[in-house]
Amino acid sequence: xxAGARALPGPKLNSQTYFQPxxxxxxxxxNRVLVLGLGNDILSDDAVGLHVAREIQQRLRDTxxxxxxxxxxxxxxxxxxxxxxxxxxxxxxxxxGQAPPGFLHELDDSELKVLPIVxxxxxxxxxxxxxxxxxxxxVPGRVRIFAIEVEDPFTVGVRMTPxxxxxxxxxxxxxxxxxxxxxxxxxxxxxxNTDRHRAEGVTKKRESANE
Numbered sequence: 001x002x003a004g005a006r007a008l009p010g011p012k013l014n015s016q017t018y019f020q021p022x023x024x025x026x027x028x029x030x031n032r033v034l035v036l037g038l039g040n041d042i043l044s045d046d047a048v049g050l051h052v053a054r055e056i057q058q059r060l061r062d063t064x065x066x067x068x069x070x071x072x073x074x075x076x077x078x079x080x081x082x083x084x085x086x087x088x089x090x091x092x093x094x095x096x097g098q099a100p101p102g103f104l105h106e107l108d109d110s111e112l113k114v115l116p117i118v119x120x121x122x123x124x125x126x127x128x129x130x131x132x133x134x135x136x137x138x139v140p141g142r143v144r145i146f147a148i149e150v151e152d153p154f155t156v157g158v159r160m161t162p163x164x165x166x167x168x169x170x171x172x173x174x175x176x177x178x179x180x181x182x183x184x185x186x187x188x189x190x191x192x193n194t195d196r197h198r199a200e201g202v203t204k205k206r207e208s209a210n211e
Contacts, residue, residue, distance in 0.1 A: 031067040033183045034085040034140070035175065038092040040072050044157045045101075045150035045164050048171075049092040052148070055172035056179075065183040066176075079128050079137070087182040088140035090125065091175055094147035101151035102167035104174060109143040142182065146175050 037053025040046045050070045057068045069081055082088050094105060109126045125143065132139035148171060151161045160168075 031065050032086040033066045033089065033179050034082060034087070035066060035068045035089045035091065035179050036078070036081055037068070037070045038072070038074070038090060039070075042156055042158060044152045044155045045160050046093050046153035047158075048148050048150060048160060048164050048168070049090075051160065051168055052091045052146075052172045052175055055168060056176045059172070059176060064180060066179050076128060076131070078125070079132055079139075082128075082140055083132060083137050085138075085140050087142045087144075087179075089144045089146065089175060089179045089182070091146045091148070093150040093153050095150055095153055099149040101149055101161065101163035102171075103149040104171055105145075105147040105149065106178075107145050107147070109145060111145075144178055144182070146171070146178070 035053060035056055037049040037051075039049040041050055053068050053070050056066075060066060060068065067085070071078070071081055073081070096105075099105070109129065125145070129139050129143065148164070151163055159165075
């Protein structure tokens with residue numbers, strides 16, 4: 001600003017001006033369950049989550065109601081992937097040193113602390129969901145995590161170690177079965193409510209007839 005220049009009056013700003021986000025409305029997805037494979041494609045076993053996602057993608061049926069995606073992102077960046085889905089299944093590598101390579105840890109986002117060492121991709125999963133809800137975004141209500149114990153997640157290379165290659169198909173089968181089960185539970189709720197309303201209607205008609 002030049003010397004002697006007079007500043008023009010502007011709008012008064014406060015903390016809410018900066019930190020209050022605009023209302024966001026994200027469309028619901030056609031498929032209600034997301035299987036998200038996480039990892040790095042050029043770090044040997046760290047890519048196992050991506051390979052599982054690809055294996056599942058090849059087996060999906062149109063009626064499964066499941067979408068499969070891959071990402072090397074972590075933390076808040078995952079929010080863009082999960083918004084609009086009812087249920088989330090995360091698949092990634094983990095190295096705890098307390099289980100053999102290929103062991104599958106199954107847990108939800110509240111149980112991540114039971115693993116002595118977690119993948120950086122998992123960090124803040126609970127916080128990401130909480131932030132999405134606070135922003136009014138339709139984030140998944142249920143999160144299932146499949147953490148695959150790996151042998152070598154640090155060596156640069158596009159080929160996983162033998163233990164991981166041997167177990168890949170069976171892990172993909174387990175993850176896909178879990179995703180399908182989540183979708184079945186989602187589909188059964190409306191039907192259960194419909195059946196209950198029908199039963200209540202029949203009961204009321206009978207009561208009216210008896211009167």
